[in-house]
Amino acid sequence: MFTMPTLNYAQLAPILIVLGGALLGVLVEAFFGSKRRGPIQITLSLGTLVISFAWLLRIRNDISATAAMGSVATDGFGIFLQGTILVLAFLAVLLIADNDHFAPAVSALPGSEEEAAAISSGSRTTEVFPLTLFAVAGMMLFPIASDFITLFVALEVLSLPLYIMTGLSRRRRLMSQEAALKYFLLGAYSSAFFLFGIAFLYGYSGTLSLTDVGTANIFSAGSPVFLYIGMVFLTIGLLFKVGAVPFHSWTPDVYQGAPTPITGFMAACTKIAAFGALLRIFYGAFFLMQYSWKPFLTTIAIITMVLGSIAAMTQRDIKRTLAYSSITHAGFLLAGVVALNKAGLAASMFYLVAYGFATVGAFGIVTLVRDSSGEVTDLSKWAGLAKKSPLVSVAMALFLLSFGGVPMTSGFISKFSIFTAAYQSGNIAIVVVGVLSSAIALFFYLRVVLTLFFQEAPTDGVSVVIPSIMTRIAIGICAVMTLLLGVYPSLLLNLVDTMSTLVH
Amino acid sequence: MDISNYLYLSVILFTIGATGVLVRRNAIVIFMCIELMLNAANLALVTFSRVAGNLEGQVASFFTMVVAACEVVVGLAIIVTIYRSRRSASVDDASLLKN
Numbered sequence: 001m002f003t004m005p006t007l008n009y010a011q012l013a014p015i016l017i018v019l020g021g022a023l024l025g026v027l028v029e030a031f032f033g034s035k036r037r038g039p040i041q042i043t044l045s046l047g048t049l050v051i052s053f054a055w056l057l058r059i060r061n062d063i064s065a066t067a068a069m070g071s072v073a074t075d076g077f078g079i080f081l082q083g084t085i086l087v088l089a090f091l092a093v094l095l096i097a098d099n100d101h102f103a104p105a106v107s108a109l110p111g112s113e114e115e116a117a118a119i120s121s122g123s124r125t126t127e128v129f130p131l132t133l134f135a136v137a138g139m140m141l142f143p144i145a146s147d148f149i150t151l152f153v154a155l156e157v158l159s160l161p162l163y164i165m166t167g168l169s170r171r172r173r174l175m176s177q178e179a180a181l182k183y184f185l186l187g188a189y190s191s192a193f194f195l196f197g198i199a200f201l202y203g204y205s206g207t208l209s210l211t212d213v214g215t216a217n218i219f220s221a222g223s224p225v226f227l228y229i230g231m232v233f234l235t236i237g238l239l240f241k242v243g244a245v246p247f248h249s250w251t252p253d254v255y256q257g258a259p260t261p262i263t264g265f266m267a268a269c270t271k272i273a274a275f276g277a278l279l280r281i282f283y284g285a286f287f288l289m290q291y292s293w294k295p296f297l298t299t300i301a302i303i304t305m306v307l308g309s310i311a312a313m314t315q316r317d318i319k320r321t322l323a324y325s326s327i328t329h330a331g332f333l334l335a336g337v338v339a340l341n342k343a344g345l346a347a348s349m350f351y352l353v354a355y356g357f358a359t360v361g362a363f364g365i366v367t368l369v370r371d372s373s374g375e376v377t378d379l380s381k382w383a384g385l386a387k388k389s390p391l392v393s394v395a396m397a398l399f400l401l402s403f404g405g406v407p408m409t410s411g412f413i414s415k416f417s418i419f420t421a422a423y424q425s426g427n428i429a430i431v432v433v434g435v436l437s438s439a440i441a442l443f444f445y446l447r448v449v450l451t452l453f454f455q456e457a458p459t460d461g462v463s464v465v466i467p468s469i470m471t472r473i474a475i476g477i478c479a480v481m482t483l484l485l486g487v488y489p490s491l492l493l494n495l496v497d498t499m500s501t502l503v504h
Numbered sequence: 505m506d507i508s509n510y511l512y513l514s515v516i517l518f519t520i521g522a523t524g525v526l527v528r529r530n531a532i533v534i535f536m537c538i539e540l541m542l543n544a545a546n547l548a549l550v551t552f553s554r555v556a557g558n559l560e561g562q563v564a565s566f567f568t569m570v571v572a573a574c575e576v577v578v579g580l581a582i583i584v585t586i587y588r589s590r591r592s593a594s595v596d597d598a599s600l601l602k603n
Contacts, residue, residue, distance in 0.1 A: 106585075107585065109588055109589055110589055148564070149560075149563065149564050149567050152564075152567065152568070152571065153567060153571065156571045156574065156575070160574055160575065160578045163578055163579075163582060164578060164581070164582070167582060167585065172600075173589070174589055174590070174600055175600045177582070177585055177586045177589060178586065178599075178600055180582050180585075180586075181531060181582055181583065181586050181595070182595075184578065184579055184582050185525075185531065185534055185535070185538070185579075185595070188535070188538045188575055188579065189522075189525050189538055189541075192518075192521070192522075192538050192541035192542050192545065193522075193541075195541075195542060195545040195568060196518055196541065196544065196545040196548065198545070198549075198564070199514075199545045199546075199548035199549045199552060199561075199564075200548065200552075202549060202552050202553075202556070202560065202561055202564070203511075203548065203551075203552035203555065203556075206552075206555075206556035206557075206558065207556075207558075207560065208560045208561075208564060
């Protein structure tokens with residue numbers, strides 16, 4: 001009854017390379033002394049991501065649904081998102097490479113002698129690099145998974161390293177550990193819902209393949225009750241990962257508690273992977289019963305946009321503000337999901353790229369603003385920063401204006417194209433609410449920009465540290481991309497247009 | 505015995521787990537409730553596998569067991585670390601991050 005599976009290794013290679021790099025990283029941890037591990041791990045991680053990306057470019061036109069016996073679908077959409085995740089992970093690793101963000105001895109009690117000894121001996125946490133690579137491998141598998149087992153395994157492979165990475169912050173150890181605990185408990189809770197949904201979809205259709213679940217609807221194989229239970233629970237699991245509103249409560253806490261480079265990595269890449277899976281499921285498997293889930297998802301999108309932008313206005317902490325901003329963006333992206341047309345798919349892809357670059361860049365800048373006790377995330381301390389460090393302030397303003405969707409930045413093009421797609425699908429309500437909440441959102445981004453440029457600096461002010469060359473490269477690339485995609489959007493618009501194909 | 509009884513059991517176990525996560529305060533107990541939910545999903549998968557007459561559901565339940573084991577490793581590590589820092593595994597004490 002069992003047949004030998006045939007695997008097309010060339011098409012799976014980008015993921016396998018990243019996993020191989022992660023395993024090598026674990027070996028490096030075991031065999032090299034603590035002084036030499038740092039440079040080796042950085043080189044290994046960056047090299048792995050570059051090789052994987054190069055391979056991905058080689059196979060970018062090999063579209064097939066049978067690379068692993070129907071378990072993954074390597075199509076334009078999947079390859080595009082994999083490439084985006086690799087590029088953003090590369091930039092995030094450049095930020096992670098700065099030694100100053102991670103606890104030197106993670107298992108030591110905060111404030112203990114053991115911790116003090118680890119700090120004075122100058123040891124560093126290099127485990128974070130293999131963990132990042134494992135998470136990247138899961139993220140690359142998630143948007144191309146086309147059966148439910150692969151989907152579930154990919155979800156866990158991307159989540160488990162992130163739970164640990166959240167708890168690694170060097171300063172405010174307790175807060176970081178609490179964030180890890182919250183993220184873990186809520187994440188595991190949501191993946192239990194996700195799995196229960198999978199079980200009922202299997203009960204409905206008798207198959208675990210996304211394609212066959214999609215076609216089972218026509219013949220209505222099993223009881224529709226199973227279908228509805230399955231759909232709702234699976235969607236809850238996915239909406240948790242993207243941080244849509246009834247399931248968003250973990251986002252601000254985890255974003256605030258995690259080490260800032262990890263927050264940037266998590267905010268950008270997890271969102272891309274999760275929306276990749278969400279789009280593949282709703283554009284593929286659930287396409288035929290769209291009338292049963294569209295009202296539900298439209299409501300979620302509207303609440304997410306409105307509540308996200310209102311809650312962001314009341315925040316006093318830059319990391320929490322950015323967290324609520326990422327919740328608002330999840331709402332805008334959901335508008336692309338419910339549009340359910342080719343324009344919606346392409347617009348979502350463009351949006352994810354633009355959002356990813358701006359997010360990594362913005363969190364990169366948050367890592368630079370410090371006082372004697374570490375990063376300062378209180379917004380009132382950021383006042384008048386532009387006088388001390390104009391370049392950093394201008395870059396931050398650029399990212400914030402892009403989040404707000406101001407013309408000449410990538411955010412404007414992405415919002416414009418996603419609302420156009422929603423309008424074409426005839427969903428006027430979501431467009432109206434979307435434009436209104438964009439206006440609310442723009443208000444609080446502008447408030448931060450005004451704080452930076454036009455307020456008097458407080459006496460106990462903060463300083464911007466001189467960034468390391470790697471941090472400088474990462475923020476520079478993000479800023480250039482944000483501006484470039486705003487001024488010459490056709491570069492990427494043409495690409496997403498040709499790449500926005502899904503195979504089933 | 506009617507096969508739907510297994511499904512009822514699975515739904516009851518899942519509900520107990522999901523309610524437990526919401527009402528209990530000890531991180532270890534919450535974690536046990538999550539494991540109960542995963543096992544409820546496993547029971548549903550195996551039951552549906554029997555109904556559908558193929559092995560996919562049983563294979564999926566093996567994957568679930570492996571994933572649950574990985575989650576235990578990561579989860580207990582996080583819970584033990586936080587217990588060592590503050591001598592309590594109650595989620596109510598973990599309140600530095602304000603809402």
